[in-house]
Amino acid sequence: MKHIVRNALLSLGLVAITQGALAAGDAAAGATKAAVCGACHGADGNSLVGTFPKLAGLGERYLLKQMTDIQAWDLETDAEKKANTGRAVMEMTGLLAKMTKQDLEDLAAHFSAQTTQLSGSKKIEVQVNSGIKVDGLELGERIYRAGNPASGVPACTGCHAPDGKGNIPAGFPRLSGQHPEYIEKQLRAFRAGDRKNDGDQSIMRSVADKLNDAEIAALANYIAGLH
Structure with a gap:
């Protein structure tokens, strides 16, 4: 029964979760x-380290789903981890293992209620596939707002x-103000x-599959500076 329930939970995607309570x-x-979360994510959910995500203002549904998925992966055997659709986050190993569903819901509510602090964008250049260096801010804005029709990348505005x-x-999370290092890693x-x-x-795998490193x-x- 535990296995069945777990698989049912893990099969829920961002779209499916919109239909839940x-x-x-x-x-x-x-x-x-x-x-226990504050050491990495900050007491108010605004982490100071770029590789640790800001949790402030991400939304209860999104946060609850991520914690549920991370917890489920953490509790699996090694063999089961290879087959499931949970979320592997090695830094979170053991931290959510003993928490109840209510604990996770309470944490999601707490961090969702916090105010996101903007990380801020930087003036950067990126090298596209042709070898030409282009304005990174301009390219980033164009992809976010219009996608890339040539490669089939949709605009991010549709969900975010x-x-x-x-x-x-x-259940589509806030991206504005998130650390650029974390966004790039994901x-x-x-x-x-x-x-x-x-x-x-x-959804995200199909989008990211069409993005190159520069994009x-x-x-x-x-x-990171969008607001």
Whole structure:
């Protein structure tokens, strides 16, 4: 039964989760449980290290799904981990293992209620496939707002909104202000298939598969300052 329930949970993607009930978390209770998270993600969910994501303002549904997926992967045997669609985050090993569903809901509510601090974009150049160096901010904005019709990349605004604040009720996370290092790492993970908890429709994997290294770097940098 545990195996069946686990697989059912892990089969839920970003689209499927929009049809579920709202998370029933208690933000005040979550604040009392968040100490273990603060070391990496910051007491208010605004991490100081680029490789650790900011959790502030990401939305309850998204946060709950990520923690549920990470917990499920952590509790699997090595053989099962190779087959599931959970989310492998080695730095999180053991941290969520003993938490209840209510604990996760409370943490999601707490961090969702925090205010995101912008990381900020930088003036960068990226080298495209032709070997030409182009304005990274301009390229990042163009891909975010219009995609890349030539390679089939859709605009990011469709799910994450023009201002980068996402579609919280639908479970699409806020990207605005996130660390560029973290965004770049996740896009590369989706492209490589190392992260696969984006649902049966493989929304993010299908998008990231069409992005080259220059586009990923430009997009991540632009999103960091989007507001």
